[in-house]
Amino acid sequence: MRKSTPNTTHKNKAKASKLRIISGEWRSRQLPIPDIEGLRPTPDRVRETLFNWINHHVPGAVCGDFFCGSGALGLEALSRGAKHLTFVDNSRIVSQQMTTNLTTLGATNADVIAQNAAAFLDSATPRPMDIIFLDPPFRKGWLAQIIPLLEKGWLADRALVYIEMEKEASLPALPIHWSLKKEKNAGQLVYRLFEIAK
Numbered sequence: 619m620r621k622s623t624p625n626t627t628h629k630n631k632a633k634a635s636k637l638r639i640i641s642g643e644w645r646s647r648q649l650p651i652p653d654i655e656g657l658r659p660t661p662d663r664v665r666e667t668l669f670n671w672i673n674h675h676v677p678g679a680v681c682g683d684f685f686c687g688s689g690a691l692g693l694e695a696l697s698r699g700a701k702h703l704t705f706v707d708n709s710r711i712v713s714q715q716m717t718t719n720l721t722t723l724g725a726t727n728a729d730v731i732a733q734n735a736a737a738f739l740d741s742a743t744p745r746p747m748d749i750i751f752l753d754p755p756f757r758k759g760w761l762a763q764i765i766p767l768l769e770k771g772w773l774a775d776r777a778l779v780y781i782e783m784e785k786e787a788s789l790p791a792l793p794i795h796w797s798l799k800k801e802k803n804a805g806q807l808v809y810r811l812f813e814i815a816k
Contacts, residue, residue, distance in 0.1 A: 642697030649719045651688040652711045659690040679748035684735040691751040703728040736763045744771030751781040762790035775816040782809045
């Protein structure tokens, strides 16, 4: 789920929150996001920094947005030329809105999976991905479950994995071939970019 500051959402109608795509084909497009408690897009400034880090890797990339929430990261990647996106979220409301938003944009190169991210990674046939976005709900211990599952065929060589988490938490033990490339704080969260060398 995405964390944001109040100025990253806009109110057109009562309870109608909007997500703004920053750059690319759909630059400045605004899309509705469900009015669900705790569902907040990654702040614009964090997204801008992240995509400054990875911009050259996005065109043509196969990506996964797990715990996608508003879909802010995956939609930004699609707008900037990603080849394919797999959006996964346990909430059917979130998944239905993601499907609607993709239809609105005319995007045909994405899948929306209404499933627990860990269950999906454990049961689906692995598809090596070039970029994976991980922004799980805070204080639930999700990363310790997800990271070992990614190692079961979901990571392409030199894949990039973005992790967003609460500042006070510690990362679980990472495989030795995960190399930290970038790290930054924003308010109460910390976000990191790793490169995976097989």
